[in-house]
Amino acid sequence: MATAKDYVEKGLTSEYEAGFVTDIESETLPPGLSEEVVRFISERKQEPEWLLEWRLAAYRHWRTMKLPEWAQLMIAPIDFDGISYFSAPKSRADAPKSLDEVDPELLKTYEKLGIPLHEQEALAGVAVDAVFDSVSIATTFRERLREAGVIFCPISEAVRDYPELVKKYLGTVVPPADNFYATLNSAVYSDGSFVYVPEGVRCPMELSTYFRINEQNTGQFERTLIIADKGSYVSYLEGCTAPMRDDRQLHAAVVELVALEDAEIKYSTVQNWYPGDEEGRGGILNFVTKRGTCLGARSRISWTQVETGSAITWKYPSVVLRGEKSVGEFYSVALTRNFQQADTGTKMIHLGKDSSSTIISKGISAGRSQNSYRGLVRMTPTATNARNFTQCDSLLLGSTCGAHTFPYIENQAQGTTIEHEATTSKVAEDQLFLCQQRGIDAERAVSMIVNGFCRDVFRQLPMEFAVEAGKLLEVSLEGAVG
């Protein structure tokens, strides 16, 4: 009779559903990185002098930096001079004014991914800023947002149209010299999203961006900046998927969030980039720096992520809690299978009095994958009466994978309460037996049990994303059992 172990050890074999390459002519810079490349990018984007200098300073600093090696990851050497740092669809020169003008090939790509742009305008409450390779090509719902006073546009446009805002906040949360990948991003970032929600405004819809990596050997260096002014609220959704290819692809995005007094930002991600094949060939290298600052009193930043894709994930969405009574949250599900590696977690840096943070992390490892939680909770001396609660759970499917937990807890403040719990488990034989006794097949049972394990995180996602996330887990677990 098949046991739980037998089912899960058969390995995960479901084919990557979004694996195809769009045939579109791209204008791509030859591989390599130099000051000239940085200047070229800046010039193509018609950027002001200050931004060029900012990029150049980052580039010069990056040249002096070393690749970080502390993560629990096996990374093959990356040839940073073998990467092309700029690529744009050719038709960019005369950018489409409406969806009708969008390249039909591209629209087909999105349709395959289940993001039918034509229908998106009709989709209630969702505006999409679709990024194809490095340049934003279609933005919808801009009008309705403008009525509310919300700015949602490609960051390259924001540099042109709202230079004061960009200049004031760009690089304040993730400084250009922050870390190897963030510094690289600062030098060569192509495009990304910019959001500004004015004082007292509750953003009338969920803002959403779908990223897509297309050009072979093209690094993706998005830069996102979201500013929530006093008393405002915004929920931002990010979903990703990428076509199948053999060469490793580097992705080093930077996301900066700024929440002023009483403002709230919810940032949700479902990441399903190409994870590589069953032998561990190919797949996206996802080295992302995401950080938010709760600048004002009672401000709130919440990160929710569901990470099922990428060959390697190196990602620590963090919150710096400066404001009094500010709140930081991190909810994460990371599922790894085959040869995937994930080293993910968060940092909660408490500076404000009475600030509080919550961390819920669920790691699921299967196949020969390695899944690590790495987190930091730091209470600085000014963070009197700060609180943190952390729950880190790991679920192992099969005996060839690994699950790891590396939490750092540093306390220098008075009156703090910190609770950290971590557990490791597997799908219990008797849980599986109960399901089977009730006539539920093993694959469905494991998927249900894993979904239950992740419930506390899925609950944090906006409705449509929660459904998508549940489905994603199911697809990812296909073949894991039976």
Added chain:
Amino acid sequence: MLKLRKVTAEVGGTEILKGIDLDVCKGEVHALMGPNGSGKSTLANLLAGRPGYELTGGAVELNGESIVDLDAEARARRGVFLAFQYPIEIPGVSNMEFLKTAVDSKRKAQGLEVLSTANFMREARRRAEELELDAEFLRRGVSEGFSGGEKKRNELIQMLMLEPQLALLDETDSGLDIDALQVVAHAINAFRSPDRAVVLVTHYSRILAYVTPDHVHVMKAGKILRSGGAELAEQLEANGYGWID
């Protein structure tokens, strides 16, 4: 319907069942009694196909076909249901979701259309009411944080929803107060029908005051020592298990 011949079985290398013969026909309720360690729960788990319960000899037939090579899921599809002595928790999975998945799986296997969510919910709520459980109960995780009595009643909701042919109730009556016991007994009586059979595994004859069995079997040390009608339970009540030897 269920036919056991010279069934021997072991758990973790220890022989627990030492030759069991049993015939259960449609429409019947059998009470399987005996002191702790007599092997009655082992028998129930063995019939449901629980991993770790090894059949070492003999035959087990359901409706004339051997089920010994079937796994738990296949047995469930043929209408075998086990109410667990110690119900298992599945954190984060709601009762409703679990039940719907189970009922859907069964209907799909039978080539039937899946119940609409609305119909399903109506049905589930009705069953919950029968067992005097709050509708809120269905939203909670499977057996997560339930009291002992709630867990047992939850097992019976599953039984009523899945409508099995053969229900094996493993000490479903233990740990219940008198009110809960009556509710459970009522549910079992409602479940009785000419197409179904029930095997009631129990330590005490308490529940038999509310559910009248057609046959009573007394087990000890892995064997059925005595079989009889409802009156056997009464004798046991009066004299204890010692009297059997």
Added chain:
Amino acid sequence: MAGSINWLRPQVVKAEQRFAAGEGAWALEPESWKYTRIAEFLPEAPELAPTPIKELNGLEDWEDVRAEDFRSLEPESQTLIQEHIAKVKHPLADLNLARLDHGLLIRGGTGTKSRTHVDFPARAANLACRRLVVYAEPHSHIDILESGNSTTGLQNLVIHLILGCGASIKHYRSSGGHGRAWTLIEADIAKDARYELSSLLYGTQRERVECRLNLLGEGASLDTRHLLLGRERERKDLQMGIRHGAPNTRSRHMMKTLAADHSQITLRGRVHIEPECPGSDAELNIRNLLLGGQSRINAKPELEIYTDDVACSHGTTYSEIDAEQLFYLSSRGIPERKASELLLKAFAYDCLFESDAAIPLNAPAIERIEGMAA
């Protein structure tokens, strides 16, 4: 006492060479030195000329235990030490061997029960290198009571415990003093053997204890309790590495801290479960009680797991004295200071020694706790 450790000369020379060459450099594990400067545990002038072996005192036999000075070992025991001494791999352990002052061997014969009191006396030397080797033969039982003050200078202590099948060791450590102390406790625990470590770290300006505890045989088990007290500008660093390297091994770990003034305490608990070790069961708990002041407590409880069928968890809390409990005691007429003293002792209670023979060793730690009550 006559005798020498010339028989250990080849190993000493090799250690000197390794240390001088910086082999197995500190950089190997920078993570473990995140909060503590290694320089604090290096002698000021690390010239490595061998120092003359000094007279050893302070060793007292309680029962029929064979606790022997390295200088007076039987050839058989010498061979034993030679075999095992190089197995402890750590740059500071090389320094220890290269400059060894005191070497002690405790042997528990098969099936015997014994108890030893090891008391390393205070010394005013710049560097005191001490090594304790405990060899528990199969099914032996050894109680070790270890007390002693570090020198006003730097103490470098290496304790290597080898537990044979079914052996058990109960190890009580009481560590105070004024100087700097670096201690490595390495234990290799064979099938069905059990190692219990209870440790009170209450004195010493700069103290770092590294534990490398290896469960190597099926059914091996491990139980550790540490109480760390920090005051003034003391800095304490406890590094626990626990390796489950065999099926059905079990370990329990409790670390408790009380930090006052400007003290800093760092705790790292690393549970590593190797592949194909089903049935491993590990639980690690860290409890920090904050006493006000400008203290700093860093904790890093880690799990590294490569087997699915395991039960593994850790929990860490930081909290203050419960105001309600304090109020309750006050309302019963207990002065606040006394009440807070009671609560602190209650917090520390399960880390204190329970064994009759070891109870006297609690005294300095309890005294220190009382002094911390506000």
